[in-house]
Amino acid sequence: MLSHSVYNMIGRSMSRRRLVYEGKAKTLYAGPEPGTLVQYFKDDATAFNAEKHAIIDGKGVLNNFISEYVMKHLGSIGIPTHFVRRLNMREQLIRECEIIPLEIVVRNVAAGSLAKKFGIEEGESLPRPIVEYYFKDDKLGDPMVAEEHIAAFNWCSPQDLDDMVSMALRINDFLSGLFLGIGVKLVDFKVEFGHVFENEVPRVILADEISPDSCRLWDIKSGQKFDKDVFRRDLGDLMEAYTEIAERLGVMPEKSAVRPTGPKLVH
Numbered sequence: 001m002l003s004h005s006v007y008n009m010i011g012r013s014m015s016r017r018r019l020v021y022e023g024k025a026k027t028l029y030a031g032p033e034p035g036t037l038v039q040y041f042k043d044d045a046t047a048f049n050a051e052k053h054a055i056i057d058g059k060g061v062l063n064n065f066i067s068e069y070v071m072k073h074l075g076s077i078g079i080p081t082h083f084v085r086r087l088n089m090r091e092q093l094i095r096e097c098e099i100i101p102l103e104i105v106v107r108n109v110a111a112g113s114l115a116k117k118f119g120i121e122e123g124e125s126l127p128r129p130i131v132e133y134y135f136k137d138d139k140l141g142d143p144m145v146a147e148e149h150i151a152a153f154n155w156c157s158p159q160d161l162d163d164m165v166s167m168a169l170r171i172n173d174f175l176s177g178l179f180l181g182i183g184v185k186l187v188d189f190k191v192e193f194g195h196v197f198e199n200e201v202p203r204v205i206l207a208d209e210i211s212p213d214s215c216r217l218w219d220i221k222s223g224q225k226f227d228k229d230v231f232r233r234d235l236g237d238l239m240e241a242y243t244e245i246a247e248r249l250g251v252m253p254e255k256s257a258v259r260p261t262g263p264k265l266v267h
């Protein structure tokens with residue numbers, strides 16, 4: 001377990017690092033070597049294009065551990081990812097890549113925007129996995145786009161899109177099985193990809209994170225939600241939901257390290 005003074009040291013050293021990018025739930029800092037970055041998981045929870053915002057003490061720690069677990073397993077089945085290694089409670093070392101400005105969503109069960117858009121009841125199984133594309137632009141509210149838009153506006157090449165779709169479907173198959181094994185249904189999820197250059201040849205790799213922030217995860221028996229919908233829809237304690245996933249996956253860090261509440265008086 002990290003002591004609180006170590007936490008403070010991490011905090012101080014962080015502020016001296018070169019900030020590369022600050023997102024809603026993560027911050028990227030320059031890494032120790034060229035071509036690497038440090039991905040820091042924040043406790044910020046946002047929804048509805050950041051209209052709803054809260055700090056959920058410890059969420060970043062859980063997402064760091066859960067995403068590490070998922071990325072490592074995806075790496076082991078041959079999906080190239082940006083993940084190098086976890087550095088500490090809140091940070092991982094990643095490969096720097098040029099993010100392709102698309103969010104790729106894969107759905108197995110109707111929920112969220114799909115259920116709303118097509119008037120399908122949430123929870124209805126889809127006849128086959130559906131892959132959707134969204135253009136990453138907060139100002140525009142991440143609009144859904146078709147392959148035609150991607151090609152016409154050159155957000156990535158047709159080959160890149162092909163690679164992303166086939167990887168997203170493999171990720172779906174693999175993660176559906178992985179979550180099934182812990183009694184959880186993978187309803188849908190979002191992934192992002194980026195380009196790296198290997199010997200000057202561009203290659204598409206999985207980037208960002210895969211965590212209950214970016215997936216819908218429902219208990220198979222009870223239907224209970226263990227994902228960000230708990231926050232979006234005020235369904236209860238988000239930390240309890242994410243902790244359930246971390247515990248079932250067997251990646252739960254020591255509780256005291258997840259919610260460092262400060263020094264305790266010893267009587």
Ligand code: UDP
Binds near residue numbers: 103113189213216
């Ligand atoms: N998702 C995400 N980031 C986004 C939008 C969606 O991680 O900016 C995830 C979301 O958690 C869900 C899936 O993508 O697992 C599909 O989301 P949906 O289109 O239903 O949108 P929502 O109803 O979540 O706004």
